[in-house]
Amino acid sequence: MKFSDFVATDAIRSHVDAHTKEGVIREMAQSLVDAGSIAAGDLESIVKAIMKREDLGSTGIGRGVAVPHTKHPSVNRLVGTVAVSHDGVDFESLDGEPVQLFFLLVSPPDRPGDHLRALENISRQLRDEAFCRQLKSAKGPMDIQHLLEEADSHGVAS
Amino acid sequence: MNPVVTRENEALLIEIRDSMSEQVVSREVVVGMSQGLHARPADQLAREARKWQSRIELLSDSQRVDGKSILDVLTLAAEAGTRLVVEATGPDAREALEAIGSLFDRNFNEQERNDGQ
Numbered sequence: 300m301k302f303s304d305f306v307a308t309d310a311i312r313s314h315v316d317a318h319t320k321e322g323v324i325r326e327m328a329q330s331l332v333d334a335g336s337i338a339a340g341d342l343e344s345i346v347k348a349i350m351k352r353e354d355l356g357s358t359g360i361g362r363g364v365a366v367p368h369t370k371h372p373s374v375n376r377l378v379g380t381v382a383v384s385h386d387g388v389d390f391e392s393l394d395g396e397p398v399q400l401f402f403l404l405v406s407p408p409d410r411p412g413d414h415l416r417a418l419e420n421i422s423r424q425l426r427d428e429a430f431c432r433q434l435k436s437a438k439g440p441m442d443i444q445h446l447l448e449e450a451d452s453h454g455v456a457s
Numbered sequence: 458m459n460p461v462v463t464r465e466n467e468a469l470l471i472e473i474r475d476s477m478s479e480q481v482v483s484r485e486v487v488v489g490m491s492q493g494l495h496a497r498p499a500d501q502l503a504r505e506a507r508k509w510q511s512r513i514e515l516l517s518d519s520q521r522v523d524g525k526s527i528l529d530v531l532t533l534a535a536e537a538g539t540r541l542v543v544e545a546t547g548p549d550a551r552e553a554l555e556a557i558g559s560l561f562d563r564n565f566n567e568q569e570r571n572d573g574q
Contacts, residue, residue, distance in 0.1 A: 356497050360527045366496060393500065393527065411492040412536055418496060419534035426528050 300416035302381075302424075302447040305404070309334035310380035311440040315401070320390055324349050324367050327382050327403040334380070337405060341373040345405060359392025363435065364425055366418065368404035377413045379404040381443055383435055399435045400425075424450045480511075482554045483544040486561035494535040496527075498565035503527040505556055511547025513557060524557065 310330040317323045328346050331337045337345060348369040352358070359365040368379075380403050387397030402421050406414040425431055430450060437443045488494050494502075506513040506524040513524035515533060522529035524543065535541060543561075545554040 356500055358496055360496070360500070360531075362528070368496070393503070411495070415493045415495060415534045415536060418531045422528040422531035426532075 300413065300420050301451040302420065303451055305377045305379045305413075305417050306447060307331060307334045307336040307378055307380050308440075308444050310336060311443050312380070312382040313437045313439050313443055315382045315384045315388075317384075318386065318388055320353060320388060321346070321350055323382065323384065323388050323401060324353075324403065327367075327380055327401060330382070331378060331380055331403075331405070336374075336378040336380075338373060341371065345369065345371050345373070349403070349405075357391040357393070359390035359394075359396075359398050360422070361392060361394040361396070362425065362428075362431060363387065363392075363396055363399045364402070364431065365390045365392065365398040365400070366402045366404065366421060368406070368414070370408040370414070371405050372408055374405050374407050377404065377406045377410065377417055379417065381434070381447070383437055383443070385435075400431065479546050480548065480550040481544065481546045482550045483542050484554060484558055485540055485542050486558055488535045488537055488539045488541065489561065489564040490567045491537050492567075493537050493539070494530065494533060496531065498560075498567065499527050499530040501565050502530055502557065502560060505560060506553070509545070509547070509549050509553035509556070511545045511550045511553045513553060514544045514546075516542040516544060 312330055315323050315326050317326045325346050328342055332339050332342055348371055349367050352369050358367050382401045384399050387399045390398040392398060404417055433446055434443060503525055515522050515524050517533050522532060543554060543557050
């Protein structure tokens with residue numbers, strides 16, 4: 300699965316303002332509403348579900364990256380977005396480092412395979428330190444979009 | 458002239474050889490969780506693997522990944538029913554393998570959830 304299969308390009312944010320875990324999640328979910336990927340009426344319920352998932356264990360997977368996510372019955376396909384925080388946010392990560400790079404995923408409850416393949420793609424690409432660094436220093440959403448496109452064209456589609 | 462190997466120093470030589478050689482053990486596991494090996498179990502797996510000195514690797518049909526790296530584990534995209542081989546190499550390989558294997562045997566303590574998680 301490629302980034303272009305699930306990242307809503309209009310929802311990409313290169314500067315999140317929030318400095319808390321919930322704040323970032325809310326800002327990203329709102330960007331998905333603004334991009335038309337999720338309905339405004341589902342915002343609260345999605346944010347709540349993602350926070351509930353975080354309570355089970357942080358999705359901060361190290362290297363300054365977090366993958367907050369949830370399943371939600373309101374979506375019929377996997378939707379996601381990418382955001383960068385220049386200051387970094389305390390996400391109670393595995394390695395204790397603040398998180399600068401976020402991939403937020405909302406997937407339909409009956410499609411665990413798609414969710415796994417999105418996680419696979421994200422983690423495979425993020426093993427490339429240069430890619431991580433470039434995403435974190437992106438100047439605008441277009442930079443991020445181009446980096447994702449470049450990664451898509453280099454990666455093996457699955 | 459051949460060195461004389463007595464029973465006593467033979468035992469010592471075996472001990473030295475064992476401590477220097479890397480113990481490699483492996484076993485097959487099956488991903489039993491309906492959601493597959495997703496972020497939470499991958500996190501648990503990496504945390505457990507890091508407790509051990511031994512190198513822990515997971516082998517799928519096409520990949521060999523570092524069990525101590527959550528990013529690596531996630532690249533397996535192992536769905537429910539996937540068979541993997543866990544391989545441990547090092548001084549505490551047996552104990553490490555038992556601990557990792559038991560996570561799979563217990564389905565990572567995951568209960569089926571119907572609450573949107």
